[in-house]
Amino acid sequence: xxxxxxxxxxxxxxxxxATAGSLLAFDYWLDRLIARQSQEEINTSAKRAISxxxxxxxxxxxxxxxxxxxxxxxxxxxxxxxxxxAVFETTPIKEVSVLAADGQVLCTNLGPPAAGRKIxxxxxxxxxGGYTLDVIxxxxxxxxxxxxxxxxxxxxxAAAIVPAILFLPQVSTKGGPFNAYAxxxxxxxxxxxxxxxxxxxxxxxxxxxxxxSNELGFNVVIAMPxxxxxxxxxxxxxxxxxxxxxxxxxxxxxxxxxxxxQPHNPIAEIERALAAxxxxxxxxxxxxxxxxxxxxxEVLVRWRKPDGTLISPAAFIPLAESSGLILEMxxxxxxxxxxxxxxVIGRRPELKISFNLAARLFRDQSIVGDVRSIFSxxxxxxSQVVLELTEREPIENFTETRQVIAALQxxxxxxxxxxxxxxxxxxxxxxxxxxxxxxxxxVFIDAIGTDRNSAAIVxxxxxxxxxxxxxxxxxxxxxxxxxxxxxxxxIRLAQGYVFAPPLPGGSFLQLVKALDPRPAxxxxxxxxxxxxxxxxxxxxxxx
Ligand code: C2E
Ligand code: CA
Ligand code: CA
Numbered sequence: 333x334x335x336x337x338x339x340x341x342x343x344x345x346x347x348x349x350a351t352a353g354s355l356l357a358f359d360y361w362l363d364r365l366i367a368r369q370s371q372e373e374i375n376t377s378a379k380r381a382i383s384x385x386x387x388x389x390x391x392x393x394x395x396x397x398x399x400x401x402x403x404x405x406x407x408x409x410x411x412x413x414x415x416x417x418a419v420f421e422t423t424p425i426k427e428v429s430v431l432a433a434d435g436q437v438l439c440t441n442l443g444p445p446a447a448g449r450k451i452x453x454x455x456x457x458x459x460x461g462g463y464t465l466d467v468i469x470x471x472x473x474x475x476x477x478x479x480x481x482x483x484x485x486x487x488x489x490a491a492a493i494v495p496a497i498l499f500l501p502q503v504s505t506k507g508g509p510f511n512a513y514a515x516x517x518x519x520x521x522x523x524x525x526x527x528x529x530x531x532x533x534x535x536x537x538x539x540x541x542x543x544x545s546n547e548l549g550f551n552v553v554i555a556m557p558x559x560x561x562x563x564x565x566x567x568x569x570x571x572x573x574x575x576x577x578x579x580x581x582x583x584x585x586x587x588x589x590x591x592x593x594q595p596h597n598p599i600a601e602i603e604r605a606l607a608a609x610x611x612x613x614x615x616x617x618x619x620x621x622x623x624x625x626x627x628x629x630e631v632l633v634r635w636r637k638p639d640g641t642l643i644s645p646a647a648f649i650p651l652a653e654s655s656g657l658i659l660e661m662x663x664x665x666x667x668x669x670x671x672x673x674x675x676v677i678g679r680r681p682e683l684k685i686s687f688n689l690a691a692r693l694f695r696d697q698s699i700v701g702d703v704r705s706i707f708s709x710x711x712x713x714x715s716q717v718v719l720e721l722t723e724r725e726p727i728e729n730f731t732e733t734r735q736v737i738a739a740l741q742x743x744x745x746x747x748x749x750x751x752x753x754x755x756x757x758x759x760x761x762x763x764x765x766x767x768x769x770x771x772x773x774x775v776f777i778d779a780i781g782t783d784r785n786s787a788a789i790v791x792x793x794x795x796x797x798x799x800x801x802x803x804x805x806x807x808x809x810x811x812x813x814x815x816x817x818x819x820x821x822x823i824r825l826a827q828g829y830v831f832a833p834p835l836p837g838g839s840f841l842q843l844v845k846a847l848d849p850r851p852a853x854x855x856x857x858x859x860x861x862x863x864x865x866x867x868x869x870x871x872x873x874x875x
Contacts, residue, residue, distance in 0.1 A: 378543035405484035407439035433487035453522035496525030519549025614834035628684035670710035678711025691723035774808025
């Protein structure tokens with residue numbers, strides 16, 4: 333009981349650990365997934381910001397080049413018209429202006445120059461021919477990029493203004509609001525613009541992406557605080573399904589595991605006990621009631637639990653039969669009998685040992701080889717072995733069963749039919765199967781003295797057996813009254829509590845030796861006269 337409880341506790345502990353382990357692993361996996369997605373998202377954002385900036389600059393530069401090609405180098409109405417046209421045509425350009433050599437704004441596409449502008453930084457753009465890049469602050473405080481170059485011989489420049497905000501990511505890669513910090517700088521490191529709130533602590537513990545433009549020399553930095561990743565709805569749904577499936581799998585697996593390990597699974601218990609050698613043979617003596625001599629024994633299995641308790645076969649044989657474990661159990665029992673009693677029985681050829689064999693074992697020829705290989709190495713002769721056909725269900729395939737019986741008889745084994753007169757066993761079975769021995773059930777033995785019909789049935793059975801040269805064994809004989817009746821009916825062999833119950837191996841062997849003390853084999857060889865005496869006696873008792 334305590335062992336069972338301990339096993340249950342261990343199973344529960346393993347279950348809890350397995351579940352906790354899986355959850356931790358899942359949590360770790362989820363963290364890694366979010367980290368990877370966050371990093372991927374800001375990497376993509378950074379790349380997009382750079383290519384966007386490159387496209388904006390290309391558009392602006394293209395528009396200015398076109399204006400200069402068309403001769404825009406001053407503020408004539410026709411030139412202002414062309415400038416308006418360019419702003420209208422080129423999306424990112426907010427304003428086109430003409431600047432004097434000293435940088436003063438002469439005019440814009442809107443006419444006069446706007447007031448309140450500040451130049452924050454100025455540097456050559458680099459790759460694109462002759463362009464200057466200024467970062468300016470507009471009147472409203474917004475930043476913008478101004479790209480301009482010399483327009484003509486008068487020293488004036490044409491320039492396009494692109495709002496800084498157009499160089500920065502506005503939305504997340506999944507289309508939601510952009511919730512990170514992003515900053516774009518020029519080649520020299522001047523800030524073009526930024527979005528979001530810079531937060532050094534968050535940036536340090538979060539995710540960071542940098543991207544550089546070879547074409548413009550721009551750099552973009554994007555920092556995302558941890559836990560801000562916008563995992564989209566599909567991902568969450570997928571995750572939910574995954575978590576659910578994982579839980580179900582764990583629960584289901586765990587249930588199966590504990591089921592299989594449950595000590596209450598009786599078939600598994602029988603299997604375990606079989607491996608542990610807990611099924612042991614007991615021997616019930618069979619007596620010649622005419623001469624009073626011991627003629628052998630019927631082997632009856634007992635389940636001896638580790639604590640010493642004995643379980644009777646009725647409690648486990650039906651399950652062993654239906655589960656198919658009966659074959660191994662029977663073979664194991666035969667091996668044990670050989671090991672335990674082989675020598676003592678082998679030296680007394682008049683003794684027969686009978687084994688109970690489920691009817692289903694007579695369906696397969698392989699039992700013939702099994703029996704031969706188990707008894708061959710033993711001192712016990714195959715002619716001393718009796719196999720009792722015990723059938724709890726009607727025999728399905730008569731032809732096969734009869735063939736196996738014949739094959740067993742062919743190797744010298746004798747076949748008995750058990751419990752004759754009850755259940756499916758009957759006269760027709762006896763006649764058709766060609767057995768050597770019939771065992772008359774206790775029910776008839778009990779009724780012999782009292783019930784005329786029973787006595788008549790037993791009489792008929794005995795007559796029939798005699799005609800067919802079969803031996804008869806009376807089972808379950810409990811009184812001397814019954815012994816007397818059986819003797820009167822001409823029955824020779826009987827077993828029952830009146831003589832002895834099924835005995836453990838040690839007790840049975842002691843009884844055998846006490847009833848028939850013989851010298852050991854080595855002494856026998858030396859003692860010639862004793863041998864001839866014994867042989868003569870054997871011949872006598874066999875008659
Ligand atoms: P069975 O083959 O008919 O065995 C006789 C049963 O009657 C045995 O019960 C035995 O202990 C009991 N018995 C013997 N003398 C008396 C008596 O005077 N009075 C009463 N009331 N009972 C007596 P057990 O040992 O409990 O075995 C029960 C059944 O289990 C056996 O019936 C047999 O069918 C089956 N069995 C036992 N061992 C094996 C085995 O190794 N293999 C198979 N397949 N079946 C087995
Ligand atoms: Ca039997
Ligand atoms: Ca029986």
